[in-house]
Amino acid sequence: MSKFKKIETNIKDLFIIEPTVFGDNRGFFMESYSKKDFVEIGLNMDFIQDNHSKSKKGVLRGLHFQTRFTQGKLVRVTKGRVWDVAVDLREGSETFGEWYGLELSEENKKMFYVPEGFAHGFLTLDDETEFQYKCTDYYAPEFDAGIIWNDETVGIQWPFEEYGIKEEELLISGKDQVLPKIEDRKRFE
Numbered sequence: 001m002s003k004f005k006k007i008e009t010n011i012k013d014l015f016i017i018e019p020t021v022f023g024d025n026r027g028f029f030m031e032s033y034s035k036k037d038f039v040e041i042g043l044n045m046d047f048i049q050d051n052h053s054k055s056k057k058g059v060l061r062g063l064h065f066q067t068r069f070t071q072g073k074l075v076r077v078t079k080g081r082v083w084d085v086a087v088d089l090r091e092g093s094e095t096f097g098e099w100y101g102l103e104l105s106e107e108n109k110k111m112f113y114v115p116e117g118f119a120h121g122f123l124t125l126d127d128e129t130e131f132q133y134k135c136t137d138y139y140a141p142e143f144d145a146g147i148i149w150n151d152e153t154v155g156i157q158w159p160f161e162e163y164g165i166k167e168e169e170l171l172i173s174g175k176d177q178v179l180p181k182i183e184d185r186k187r188f189e
Helices: 035-040 182-188
Strands: 004-008 015-019 021-024 027-030 049-055 060-066 073-079 081-088 099-105 111-114 118-124 129-135 144-146
Touching: 004 035, 060 081, 073 081, 073 099, 073 118, 081 111, 081 129, 099 111, 118 129
Parallel strands: none
Antiparallel strands: 004 015, 015 111, 021 027, 049 129, 060 118, 060 144, 073 111, 073 129, 081 099, 081 118
């Protein structure tokens, strides 16, 4: 039996991964990745880069993708909580432009596999949130691109009110504030 459970979303190839967690009065232990066990559940990708970020509550990062050397990402939170979102940008996909979001936290220990061809972003829900992810290709800044987080044609329902975050107080990088809408994303390619 695999140590991981793969849960399908409403978008093809976009999966939630639940690890098996062993816990007792001392704490917990879990494997966060095992190539052999991922292959058992039908996920046969090669990760070649790990990233780790730390953010304050109300930071919104994304929605990012690379136009070349596209990256699949296995994302998780090791401290705090985020609302994590992926948008399907695969040309010809039946779900092109659709999004899926979920809470990832140190408590629920869920992971999210965001395959190549998706834009990805997250909203931090706690101070001192630490976010880690494995990538299937290297970061290539010359091919870095994105779509704006509040594009009404995508219609992401960010849970600001639910988590006590005011939209006007979001912390967003200058680069992320000027990203194009989904219909204009090709200007970066």
